[in-house]
Amino acid sequence: MGTVSKLGLAHQALRAAVLEIANARAACLNELPARRRAAAIEMFEHGLRCGLYMGAFAKAVRDCTGLPIEVNNLVFAAVYHDIGKLCVPAELLLAPRQLTADERTIVQSHVTLGRVLARRALRVMRVPEPALRWALEVAALHHERWDGHGYAHALVGRAIPLAARMMAIVDCYDVIVTPRPYKSACSHSHACGIIEAEAGSAFDPSLVEIFLSIEHELELKSSAWCVPQEECVANVEVRQFR
Ligand SMILES: [Fe+2]
Numbered sequence: 645m646g647t648v649s650k651l652g653l654a655h656q657a658l659r660a661a662v663l664e665i666a667n668a669r670a671a672c673l674n675e676l677p678a679r680r681r682a683a684a685i686e687m688f689e690h691g692l693r694c695g696l697y698m699g700a701f702a703k704a705v706r707d708c709t710g711l712p713i714e715v716n717n718l719v720f721a722a723v724y725h726d727i728g729k730l731c732v733p734a735e736l737l738l739a740p741r742q743l744t745a746d747e748r749t750i751v752q753s754h755v756t757l758g759r760v761l762a763r764r765a766l767r768v769m770r771v772p773e774p775a776l777r778w779a780l781e782v783a784a785l786h787h788e789r790w791d792g793h794g795y796a797h798a799l800v801g802r803a804i805p806l807a808a809r810m811m812a813i814v815d816c817y818d819v820i821v822t823p824r825p826y827k828s829a830c831s832h833s834h835a836c837g838i839i840e841a842e843a844g845s846a847f848d849p850s851l852v853e854i855f856l857s858i859e860h861e862l863e864l865k866s867s868a869w870c871v872p873q874e875e876c877v878a879n880v881e882v883r884q885f886r
């Protein structure tokens with residue numbers, strides 16, 4: 645079997661796994677008020693895509709560094725990295741404009757809220773300890789920057805846990821290649837260019853190198869992820885993900 649076929653099969657298997665999680669959550673989302681539901685859908689779809697990218701990235705980091713990385717745990721952490729946004733006002737998350745400084749501070753609180761929420765939610769789901777630990781680290785620290793100018797703790801370099809350093813890159817990639825209420829989508833190559841330019845400032849340069857080494861696999865995943873129009877943020881009805 646050719647490399648592309650293998651990648652396609654692996655992609656399908658991982659996509660099926662994360663969409664199973666999505667389906668399990670759809671009933672819960674339907675209980676929410678419309679705007680809160682729309683924000684939750686955007687947060688969750690972003691998490692699912694990040695989970696797909698993280699799967700490929702985690703395997704590459706494990707293979708390049710020899711570190712004992714449990715790929716599934718990192719995929720799980722990526723899916724839930726923005727769970728704290730469920731506690732942020734939906735009006736701010738869906739605002740089709742630049743936020744004020746005060747509004748940004750409120751949105752940025754999703755990392756501290758996320759740690760608390762992830763701990764509660766994942767304990768209820770009986771997530772095993774190693775996966776829970778990585779998920780909490782990622783939820784709390786994915787907006788730290790390599791140069792120390794991130795939030796909420798301004799950690800510098802390797803003081804930021806590996807999983808959170810990886811998540812920062814994956815998060816940035818998905819935000820760039822998908823449309824948001826305040827911006828349109830940009831191309832895969834544009835996203836890779838920005839990530840490369842931020843190596844050593846926003847991101848761990850050695851991780852950027854590994855990320856860019858699998859960029860074709862990531863492009864395949866991002867182009868294969870097709871969210872049907874009727875499931876986009878503009879439509880507040882939650883349907884079963886396919
Ligand atoms: Fe975030």
Ligand SMILES: [Fe+2]
Binds near residue numbers: 690725726815
């Ligand atoms: Fe995110």
